[in-house]
Amino acid sequence: MELRDFAEAILTSPDLETKLTVGSDEFTDRSPGSSRRLHEPARCDALKFAPPRSAPAMPKMGAFPDEKKRGLAHHILANHELQALEAMAWTLLAFPDAPTEFRLGVAEIMREEQRHTRMHAERASRLGICFGDYPVNCYIWKKMLSFESVLDYVAGLPLVFEGANLDHSLEFADAFRSAGDLRSAALMQTIHRDEIKHVRFGWNWLCQMAPAEADLWEIWTKHLHWPLRAIKARGNNFQRDARLEAGMPVDFVDRLEHLTEEEAKEKPFAPQE
Ligand SMILES: [Fe+2]
Numbered sequence: 355m356e357l358r359d360f361a362e363a364i365l366t367s368p369d370l371e372t373k374l375t376v377g378s379d380e381f382t383d384r385s386p387g388s389s390r391r392l393h394e395p396a397r398c399d400a401l402k403f404a405p406p407r408s409a410p411a412m413p414k415m416g417a418f419p420d421e422k423k424r425g426l427a428h429h430i431l432a433n434h435e436l437q438a439l440e441a442m443a444w445t446l447l448a449f450p451d452a453p454t455e456f457r458l459g460v461a462e463i464m465r466e467e468q469r470h471t472r473m474h475a476e477r478a479s480r481l482g483i484c485f486g487d488y489p490v491n492c493y494i495w496k497k498m499l500s501f502e503s504v505l506d507y508v509a510g511l512p513l514v515f516e517g518a519n520l521d522h523s524l525e526f527a528d529a530f531r532s533a534g535d536l537r538s539a540a541l542m543q544t545i546h547r548d549e550i551k552h553v554r555f556g557w558n559w560l561c562q563m564a565p566a567e568a569d570l571w572e573i574w575t576k577h578l579h580w581p582l583r584a585i586k587a588r589g590n591n592f593q594r595d596a597r598l599e600a601g602m603p604v605d606f607v608d609r610l611e612h613l614t615e616e617e618a619k620e621k622p623f624a625p626q627e
């Protein structure tokens with residue numbers, strides 16, 4: 355299947371099943387076409403992006419003994435995965451001139467995002483919640499719309515959102531385990547393992563696309579659009595080994611782990627938020 359057709363099917367089909375199953379045969383990239391930037395992905399009514407602040411917040415992990423709260427957590431995480439899939443499809447359409455190897459790599463990762471979305475939706479339904487029962491937000495999608503180059507994508511999506519998920523995935527795994535939900539915990543462990551590959555992909559392309567001799571920290575942060583910034587690439591329990599396994603060098607991981615006060619603080623004025 356051509357990458358453009360794959361990306362267009364994901365973004366223009368409102369049907370969830372189509373979004374999550376398209377692209378099972380071999381990918382080709384003979385006709386990437388011209389750049390196309392879609393403003394919003396097509397979604398079925400139940401999963402259309404809700405107005406700001408109308409989607410439920412992530413339940414506190416202390417509430418996870420309640421099955422319904424765990425189901426809601428999977429519902430929210432399924433929407434994160436679906437947005438990641440759509441953001442990657444958007445990138446394939448927006449940057450047809452990116453190296454073919456990069457584009458094929460993004461498509462392979464998209465297959466895993468399809469699988470992650472299904473895993474969360476299935477787990478939510480086991481816990482009594484159907485994917486689409488609650489309003490869903492568009493946080494990742496909206497941030498992605500500010501990407502103006504492939505390097506912006508690499509800096510923002512794999513190295514911030516997926517990077518932070520190295521920590522969040524295991525924080526959720528621990529919380530599910532503490533609530534006695536070993537299946538949900540195992541699901542998060544699987545996603546954690548996949549995320550290491552996805553971060554490695556981002557790191558490898560940052561290295562390849564950065565000018566020779568460039569300071570990679572500087573290139574990374576230069577390509578982040580507010581509110582994305584280094585601190586957003588971390589969760590609460592910093593997974594140092596996962597980042598080293600993803601190929602980040604020790605000094606980069608050290609810097610991320612020990613951000614200066616200046617780097618870690620909230621910006622006092624955030625016009626885009
Ligand atoms: Fe994922």
Ligand SMILES: [Fe+2]
Nearest residue numbers: 516548549552
């Ligand atoms: Fe991922």
